[in-house]
Amino acid sequence: GDSVTQMEGPVTLSEEAFLTINCTYTATGYPSLFWYVQYPGEGLQLLLKATKADDKGSNKGFEATYRKETTSFHLEKGSVQVSDSAVYFCALRTYNNNDMRFGAGTRLTVKP
Amino acid sequence: DTAVSQTPKYLVTQMGNDKSIKCEQNLGHDTMYWYKQDSKKFLKIMFSYNNKELIINETVPNRFSPKSPDKAHLNLHINSLELGDSAVYFCASSQANRVTEAFFGQGTRLTVV
Numbered sequence: 001g002d003s004v005t006q007m008e009g010p011v012t013l014s015e016e017a018f019l020t021i022n023c024t025y026t027a028t029g030y031p032s033l034f035w036y037v038q039y040p041g042e043g044l045q046l047l048l049k050a051t052k053a054d055d056k057g058s059n060k061g062f063e064a065t066y067r068k069e070t071t072s073f074h075l076e077k078g079s080v081q082v083s084d085s086a087v088y089f090c091a092l093r094t095y096n097n098n099d100m101r102f103g104a105g106t107r108l109t110v111k112p
Numbered sequence: 113d114t115a116v117s118q119t120p121k122y123l124v125t126q127m128g129n130d131k132s133i134k135c136e137q138n139l140g141h142d143t144m145y146w147y148k149q150d151s152k153k154f155l156k157i158m159f160s161y162n163n164k165e166l167i168i169n170e171t172v173p174n175r176f177s178p179k180s181p182d183k184a185h186l187n188l189h190i191n192s193l194e195l196g197d198s199a200v201y202f203c204a205s206s207q208a209n210r211v212t213e214a215f216f217g218q219g220t221r222l223t224v225v
Binding site: 032034036038042043044045046049051087089093098099100101102104105107 | 167
């Protein structure tokens, strides 16, 4: 079935460091891909999305490019801030699946 | 104006009790979901309703029963609560379209003692 695999955390970085969180997917259909962020004690918020190959989603300095050839959607940010500390989830949705399938989540901690 | 709202935010109850969590969305979406998030933050789909019809029921014990009185509401009723039911439960909604994202509620932290 459709699934998402993302790099295990936790990830700890210093402020202004470069961030990469890897995400790969398996899907029988043509999925849309999403990154969600969950701050402590809150629900999930959409961070960015891409709906077709080579699309780049971006928001708040975060970017991810839909790579069909490598079935990947890695999240990147050039300079992280303490306020970026959260759990990040990669997710997919296909025409055949009415639900969203999530990866296991990656906890990011940014230290001053 | 909250898009997806669920109540209560916290729920502490004894084993064996029956409880309900309510969810409402004001986005006009035709699909609603319940997810369970465990202590390691793993998210598991429990139910999905599209236009008031159940279309997913992922190996969830039948003590859990979703009820959708209309397109804007999807409530979760849990019978005979067990310690292992302790988790955070999220309601979400979306359009029935693969390119659209799901919108999540704030979660209900259920603790069974």
